[in-house]
Structure formats: structure tokens, C-alpha cells
Amino acid sequence: MTFPRIAIAGAGLSGLACARVLQLHGLEVTVFEQESAAGARPQGGTLDLHGDTGQVALRTARLDEQFRALARPEGQQMRGVDPHTAEVVMDDTPDGDFRPEIDRGQLRGILLDSLSPGTVHWGRPLADVTRAGRLTFADGVSEDFDLVVGADGAWSRVRRALTGVRPEYSGVTFVEFGLDDADRRHPALAALTGQGTMMTKIGGRALVAQRTSSGHIRCYATFYAPEGWATGLDFADSTAVRDHLLERYAGWHPDLLAYLREHDGGFTHRPLHVLPVPHAWTSTPRLTLLGDAAHLMPPLGVGANLALLDGTELATALATAPSAEEAVRVYEAGMLPRSIETAKACASGLHDLLSDDLRSMAA
Known part of the structure; x- marks a missing residue:
């Protein structure tokens, strides 16, 4: 046919x-x-x-x-970190290469x-x-x-x-940013991230960091927010976005806030929509x-x-x-x-x- x-x-x-x-x-x-x-x-x-x-x-x-x-296969590692102490409280790498x-x-x-x-x-x-x-x-x-x-x-x-x-807007938003050449330029954050994905979260806020093959670490600040939460926040102004996120994540351990402080490049707003x-x-x-x-x-x-x-x-x-x-x-x-x-x-x-x-x- x-x-x-x-x-x-x-x-x-x-x-x-x-x-x-x-x-x-x-x-x-x-x-x-x-x-x-x-x-x-x-x-x-x-x-x-x-x-x-x-x-x-x-x-x-x-x-x-x-x-x-x-x-x-090493990218399957999933690491959970306490947001207040930056202690690794869960570290799981599945056997084999299912994912x-x-x-x-x-x-x-x-x-x-x-x-x-x-x-x-x-x-x-x-x-x-x-x-x-x-x-x-x-x-x-x-x-x-x-x-x-x-x-x-x-x-x-x-x-x-x-x-x-x-x-429709899901009520959750992602703000994406990254760290370039992490092993050389950001060794402490590279070590904390591990070989796969690091997550820390509390109170409706999460921070996720993921390794890529190029040595880049892609990060996501994730939180509940109304659809118009970013009105008046200029995403072309990286300093303003960083300062807003640091305030939103106030009280978290400095080693985790370093992902935001040491970011390379800008921030991208990715509100989550679903069917x-x-x-x-x-x-x-x-x-x-x-x-x-x-x-x-x-x-x-x-x-x-x-x-x-x-x-x-x-x-x-x-x-x-x-x-x-x-x-x-x-x-x-x-x-x-x-x-x-x-x-x-x-x-x-x-x-x-x-x-x-x-x-x-x-x-």
C-alpha cells in the first residue's frame, strides 16, 4: 500500500x-x-x-x-539533597540500563x-x-x-x-538556567549534582540539576505560582531574575543557592501547560x-x-x-x-x- x-x-x-x-x-x-x-x-x-x-x-x-x-547509563543516577543542610539523603543508581x-x-x-x-x-x-x-x-x-x-x-x-x-496552565512554573563546563568551572556543584539528576525540594519549591553529555548542568527552579507571577519581571535582566529566585528560595543552604548565584548565561521562563x-x-x-x-x-x-x-x-x-x-x-x-x-x-x-x-x- x-x-x-x-x-x-x-x-x-x-x-x-x-x-x-x-x-x-x-x-x-x-x-x-x-x-x-x-x-x-x-x-x-x-x-x-x-x-x-x-x-x-x-x-x-x-x-x-x-x-x-x-x-x-550512569545518567540514571538520582540524588536527593536536603534543602537546609545540603546533605545527600538519597542516592540511587539503578542496575543495568533500563533508562x-x-x-x-x-x-x-x-x-x-x-x-x-x-x-x-x-x-x-x-x-x-x-x-x-x-x-x-x-x-x-x-x-x-x-x-x-x-x-x-x-x-x-x-x-x-x-x-x-x-x-491549560498547570499552576506550576519552571525557570531554566545552567552551568557551563561544570567540572572545571563549578567543581563543588558538579560533585553535588553527581552523574545524573540532583533534586532538592520543600514547601512547594524544588531545584533540579541534570548532567548532559557536554559537561553542562541544566538547572530548573520549579514552584507553584499563579499564571501572571512573572508580570513586571524582565527575563532579559538576569540579575533581577536571580535576585527574585534567591528571595523565593530564602532559607535554603548556601551550597544549593550557589546553583543560582553561579549560573552561566540567562534564565528562561517555562510555565507548564498541559492538555x-x-x-x-x-x-x-x-x-x-x-x-x-x-x-x-x-x-x-x-x-x-x-x-x-x-x-x-x-x-x-x-x-x-x-x-x-x-x-x-x-x-x-x-x-x-x-x-x-x-x-x-x-x-x-x-x-x-x-x-x-x-x-x-x-x-
Whole structure:
């Protein structure tokens, strides 16, 4: 079975995984991405790929060997630190490599390199999508497709055409910052972080630090806040943001506040938005969704894994079902119940993340 025109909106993990498996099966696909190039912006921190989801997807995509060459089993270490004493009170490194870490940018690079040249059309932001499979781009050009796959993230335009549902603010916000060349420039913080993830938390506030493969430590100040909490705070003014956070985390041990004091570069505001649970729709022949476009959840270690699995399962269904319409139904029949149950667990896990229990380290 072949389809003359399959379009994927978005060159994130789910869209690229889908494109890879489609091409393995000899199906043609075009990926449209609004960013101008693969390196147009940083790709975020590190991901733990689970043995029963993300790694399954990479084996389906025949990219397991490339993943293993870059994965960091030592990155599974989870360390809990007392916020008042900076004492390590929990240090856990699982046996084996069920959830090895890999930088998101490295994983995206593996997927991009696996595609036929010209598969991804960069600098093609969408302006409109119809349920009939018509894409209209920001430059006014329109194209029709037999199937449009929405892998275009939290604020998906394909989802807007399919369900009209928009993400809602979760009540939790992240402020991201980092430490460069940590082992050399910030040795005490590098030692406290360990080889994987360090977390400390109390009173609805958390501080998370994660190693990446480059020696960078990516940090997140995480706390409950009303949606407009940052009104009047200029995130271009790093000193003002740092001082605000130091006040918010007042009373914590100086060794932990050093993450904020010694930060390199600026701060990025990342308010946490989620889709309502359940988020489902009546199957439509020409549109479907992957990843965050389908099930935007709190970032508790499952989103990227489900996104990869979504992409490979849809592509496999398209390669084996008698029609695109049947393939979409088969894919959604498996994906929707799975994502709804996971989203319920993540909603609970978000509150565990900010509980005072250092063993509930769901980050």
C-alpha cells in the first residue's frame, strides 16, 4: 500500500521517528518544520529513554545501535539533597540500563541523519490546517495531502483543526538556567549534582540539576505560582531574575543557592501547560496527532518516550493497514487509552514532584 502524499507537521522526536519508519517501509513523506534549520535553537536537556517505550521505538526505527553509542547509563543516577543542610539523603543508581540518558539534541540528530536528504523542509511555518488535509503556510502557499500528521507540539495547529482544544496552565512554573563546563568551572556543584539528576525540594519549591553529555548542568527552579507571577519581571535582566529566585528560595543552604548565584548565561521562563485529561477525538481520515500535540503532559520523564512510540506505531500501521483511514484508527485505538492513563499518572506525579518527600523524584 502506498499513499501519494503524507505530510508531517513538526520535526521533533515524534515526527522524525514517524518519518524514519515510513521511509524504512518505502513510503514517501514530507516533514514541514517552522524553524529555519536543525540548529536554530537549543534542543533542551537530557532524556531518559525507557526500555518498554522509547527504546522499543528506536529498535523499530533500526536506530538502537546509534542510540547505544551515545547513551549514558550512569545518567540514571538520582540524588536527593536536603534543602537546609545540603546533605545527600538519597542516592540511587539503578542496575543495568533500563533508562539510560541521552541529550535531546543528540537523539534528534540521530533521527535527522537517518532520513533521506530533503525530507525535512525547514522554515515552513503553518498558518492554517483543514480537516480535508490542506496545509496553508505562512507565505500563503497551500498544499493538499492524503494524510496530515500533527507532530507540531504543545500549540499544534493540526490539533486546532482536529479538536480545537488548547493547553491549560498547570499552576506550576519552571525557570531554566545552567552551568557551563561544570567540572572545571563549578567543581563543588558538579560533585553535588553527581552523574545524573540532583533534586532538592520543600514547601512547594524544588531545584533540579541534570548532567548532559557536554559537561553542562541544566538547572530548573520549579514552584507553584499563579499564571501572571512573572508580570513586571524582565527575563532579559538576569540579575533581577536571580535576585527574585534567591528571595523565593530564602532559607535554603548556601551550597544549593550557589546553583543560582553561579549560573552561566540567562534564565528562561517555562510555565507548564498541559492538555486536559482525557484528550481524545473522533477519528478523522486525513488528520491525526503525535506526541505533545496529542497528549501534552508535565515533563516527568515519559513525554519523549511516548512521542517516539507514537511516531513509530503510526508509521507501522500506515505500512501494514489496507488504507490510511484504517491505519489511523488502529494507531489511535492504541495511543489514546495509553496516553490518557499516563496523563492521569503525570497529573498526580506533578504534585509529587513538589511534595516534601525527597523519594518522590519524578523529574
